[in-house]
Amino acid sequence: MIVADRKKIPQIRDMVKNHRRVLLVGCGTCVTVCLAGGEREVGILGSALRMALRLQHHDVVVDECTIERQCEDAFIDILAQRAPEYDAICSLGCGAGVQALAERFSNIAVYPGLNTQFMGILESQGVWTEKCSGCGNCLLGEFAGICPITRCAKHLLNGPCGGSRGGKCEVNANIDCGWQLIHDRAGKLGILDPFEQIVPPHDWSTGLDGGPRKVVREDQCIAGLGPKS
Numbered sequence: 562m563i564v565a566d567r568k569k570i571p572q573i574r575d576m577v578k579n580h581r582r583v584l585l586v587g588c589g590t591c592v593t594v595c596l597a598g599g600e601r602e603v604g605i606l607g608s609a610l611r612m613a614l615r616l617q618h619h620d621v622v623v624d625e626c627t628i629e630r631q632c633e634d635a636f637i638d639i640l641a642q643r644a645p646e647y648d649a650i651c652s653l654g655c656g657a658g659v660q661a662l663a664e665r666f667s668n669i670a671v672y673p674g675l676n677t678q679f680m681g682i683l684e685s686q687g688v689w690t691e692k693c694s695g696c697g698n699c700l701l702g703e704f705a706g707i708c709p710i711t712r713c714a715k716h717l718l719n720g721p722c723g724g725s726r727g728g729k730c731e732v733n734a735n736i737d738c739g740w741q742l743i744h745d746r747a748g749k750l751g752i753l754d755p756f757e758q759i760v761p762p763h764d765w766s767t768g769l770d771g772g773p774r775k776v777v778r779e780d781q782c783i784a785g786l787g788p789k790s
């Protein structure tokens with residue numbers, strides 16, 4: 562899932578304080594699961610934000626709603642009637658959701674209420690960890706199911722580096738060395754042999770450095786309604 566956490570109340574207050582009517586919009590998918598931007602969090606933020614604005618004598622109406630997914634126009638449709646009543650939207654979706662709302666409502670200011678962090682998993686109650694950097698050319702099959710790009714602080718494909726100590730990363734002693742994890746798991750699976758060879762450089766052309774990426778599934782496109790350029 563996409564993991565995010567909420568911006569501090571004063572930061573959100575300062576973004577919206579010069580508006581008259583603000584709609585807080587939650588998202589019912591990833592950010593609900595990571596407890597950052599679902600219906601419950603919208604309610605909590607709404608109460609805290611109203612109070613923070615009032616304490617500074619800002620006369621701003623703050624209303625709340627949550628839609629199923631902010632990153633799909635079909636779900637944003639639900640806001641089509643209501644959104645024009647506001648001069649600002651504060652999204653509690655991920656960065657994709659914020660931008661989808663901004664594209665849809667070009668005359669309304671749209672602000673991010675969350676800081677989008679990473680793609681990851683729930684490690685334990687209240688703890689999420691990053692697992693994938695979305696490189697566009699997945700190598701998990703060659704690295705025992707553990708991502709060297711994300712889990713190694715130096716993104717090494719030929720690790721470990723010389724700084725791995727006691728299974729921990731030299732960059733941060735609180736995180737496991739990704740390469741220790743890869744070696745341990747590969748050893749258990751009996752697939753250590755390939756790690757004797759030098760892995761050639763990764764093809765980064767599929768990554769973010771080439772600009773925003775696009776996935777087009779021709780078989781799913783409707784004739785005459787092709788992808789937006």
Ligand code: SF4
Nearest residue numbers: 693694696699700708
């Ligand atoms: S190799 Fe790329 S796609 Fe696969 S988990 Fe790592 S970053 Fe994600």
Ligand code: SF4
Nearest residue numbers: 713722730731738739
């Ligand atoms: S200690 Fe391990 S995880 Fe940290 S940079 Fe070196 S190889 Fe990567």
